[in-house]
Amino acid sequence: MSLYLVTILTNMTLISFIAISAYLILIVGEVSFGQQAFFGIGAYVTATSTALLGLDLVIALFFAFIVSASFALVLSFLTVRLSGLYFAVASLCFAELLRLSLYKVEYTVETNSGTIGPNGPEGFQNIRWIFENNISPENFLIIALSSLLALILFLIFMESSKLFKNARLVGKDQIVAQSIGIKPFVYRVSFITLAGGVAGFGGGLFALFNTYIEPSMFGIMLGVHGLAYSIIGGLGYPLGPLLGVFIDIGLLESVRFLSEYRMILFGGLVAAILIIFPEGIISPRLVSRIKRNLVKKTNA
Amino acid sequence: MLELKGLKKLFDGISVLNGVNISFQQGTKIGLSGGNGTGKSTLLNIATGFLTPEEGAIILNGDNITHFEAWKLSRLGVKRTFQKVRFNEALILKEQLYTNNEIIKKNRDMLEGAGIIDYLYSFPNEVPLPILRKIEIIRALLDRPKYLFLDEPSAGMAATDLHNFGEFLKEYIDADICLVVVEHRLELMKKIDANICELRDGKFVSGNIIV
Numbered sequence: 001m002s003l004y005l006v007t008i009l010t011n012m013t014l015i016s017f018i019a020i021s022a023y024l025i026l027i028v029g030e031v032s033f034g035q036q037a038f039f040g041i042g043a044y045v046t047a048t049s050t051a052l053l054g055l056d057l058v059i060a061l062f063f064a065f066i067v068s069a070s071f072a073l074v075l076s077f078l079t080v081r082l083s084g085l086y087f088a089v090a091s092l093c094f095a096e097l098l099r100l101s102l103y104k105v106e107y108t109v110e111t112n113s114g115t116i117g118p119n120g121p122e123g124f125q126n127i128r129w130i131f132e133n134n135i136s137p138e139n140f141l142i143i144a145l146s147s148l149l150a151l152i153l154f155l156i157f158m159e160s161s162k163l164f165k166n167a168r169l170v171g172k173d174q175i176v177a178q179s180i181g182i183k184p185f186v187y188r189v190s191f192i193t194l195a196g197g198v199a200g201f202g203g204g205l206f207a208l209f210n211t212y213i214e215p216s217m218f219g220i221m222l223g224v225h226g227l228a229y230s231i232i233g234g235l236g237y238p239l240g241p242l243l244g245v246f247i248d249i250g251l252l253e254s255v256r257f258l259s260e261y262r263m264i265l266f267g268g269l270v271a272a273i274l275i276i277f278p279e280g281i282i283s284p285r286l287v288s289r290i291k292r293n294l295v296k297k298t299n300a
Numbered sequence: 301m302l303e304l305k306g307l308k309k310l311f312d313g314i315s316v317l318n319g320v321n322i323s324f325q326q327g328t329k330i331g332l333s334g335g336n337g338t339g340k341s342t343l344l345n346i347a348t349g350f351l352t353p354e355e356g357a358i359i360l361n362g363d364n365i366t367h368f369e370a371w372k373l374s375r376l377g378v379k380r381t382f383q384k385v386r387f388n389e390a391l392i393l394k395e396q397l398y399t400n401n402e403i404i405k406k407n408r409d410m411l412e413g414a415g416i417i418d419y420l421y422s423f424p425n426e427v428p429l430p431i432l433r434k435i436e437i438i439r440a441l442l443d444r445p446k447y448l449f450l451d452e453p454s455a456g457m458a459a460t461d462l463h464n465f466g467e468f469l470k471e472y473i474d475a476d477i478c479l480v481v482v483e484h485r486l487e488l489m490k491k492i493d494a495n496i497c498e499l500r501d502g503k504f505v506s507g508n509i510i511v
Contacts, residue, residue, distance in 0.1 A: 165395070166398070173386055173388065175350070175370075175386065176382075176386045178350070178371040178374065179370060179379065179380055180379075180439065180443065181374035181443065183369075183372075184371070279390075283390065284388075285389070285390035285423075288423070292392055296421070
């Protein structure tokens with residue numbers, strides 16, 4: 001496989017984590033414009049864990065998950081009374097607050113291979129984990145892809161659980177949810193927290209792959225893309241966000257010759273897909289129809 | 301016993317309930333009637349935790365539960381249906397019973413008797429309204445409520461449907477449930493032999509009613 005293709009596939013895998021985290025929040029009926037911040041926190045935590053503290057990959061990514069999930073937990077408590085537009089704005093503010101705070105985080109250490117540690121606007125340089133461990137780009141892709149696969153399989157497995165069904169009901173109609181004894185608060189908090197952790201995990205992989213991170217990488221456009229992918233792909237099934245990523249990055253990459261016009265195409269594509277598939281391609285209704293047909297077939 | 305004591309509720313300064321007292325005893329059937337805007341639905345919303353009153357208390361078996369949220373009341377066995385049926389258009393009805401296959405199997409007789417078994421794999425927009433209303437009630441019944449509030453269940457139903465619907469209520473609502481029907485038409489309440497209480501100007505017409 002060419003290095004170009006490996007890089008594109010790795011980027012698609014990494015951004016899928018943001019798309020899935022946006023998806024998890026959309027399931028409970030909210031729109032978050034702040035998932036990039038959790039991605040960024042995960043990236044900084046992983047960079048610190050591996051480069052400064054010399055921790056293992058698994059432990060570093062575990063920390064990335066836990067720390068970003070904790071920040072998301074704080075967000076979910078702060079926004080407990082907000083929904084719709086107000087939650088969207090609050091999540092964006094929270095994300096910008098965290099991102100701008102990173103400009104002030106400075107803790108650097110000089111080593112033989114250069115300066116490491118967060119250095120305000122200059123970012124965190126020399127995250128040398130992949131070099132130190134001799135990880136080839138192909139092998140890194142395998143690590144990232146298998147983590148994503150594990151996450152997707154987990155979500156597919158959970159899809160038929162009471163937890164996810166109730167969460168979807170909370171997202172659709174809180175009044176019905178309450179009338180059958182479901183406490184919306186619990187589902188909101190747990191899904192926003194889980195979403196933060198998933199974004200943070202992806203951010204951790206991103207830091208290792210990129211070997212250099214800075215606060216400006218975690219701006220709102222990253223979150224907006226993640227959100228757009230899950231909306232294009234559809235909220236019916238965990239594969240939706242992946243389909244969104246695949247369509248979009250696949251297309252954006254194949255039209256690189258259009259250079260700066262690519263983003264115009266991106267906007268147009270999102271609009272066109274949503275006109276044809278108002279609820280995304282893998283919509284909840286489509287999934288229900290397929291399930292119903294499968295049941296009919298097995299009964300027949 | 302579920303007791304509402306001295307309930308007052310204002311909407312934008314306009315008094316909707318003005319010192320309402322009523323008790324709901326398990327095993328009774330009550331019809332709440334009254335014209336439009338007399339506070340029937342408000343009373344139902346307060347009794348089931350979807351609204352909180354400005355003044356007054358809600359007492360369940362001696363415990364003050366005035367500020368309990370709706371989900372908590374639902375878990376305590378105080379359940380409701382909606383004036384306009386609320387279903388997710390993208391899910392088949394079986395999924396919207398929010399219960400497991402075991403309970404569905406156990407209650408197969410009821411689902412068959414109510415005539416809804418053939419609709420379980422349909423989407424809400426493929427199903428007539430009386431069936432949807434029954435499904436909302438069955439969703440509540442499968443969770444064994446102690447108090448069941450129906451908000452205008454006859455709205456949009458033809459006379460023949462109404463008869464069938466009344467029979468359904470008589471047949472499948474257990475004797476130990478307190479059934480409260482909020483309606484401005486009396487046919488259904490008479491059909492199920494409910495004690496009828498009338499709200500007017502935010503109060504019960506014949507004073508405080510204990511049933």
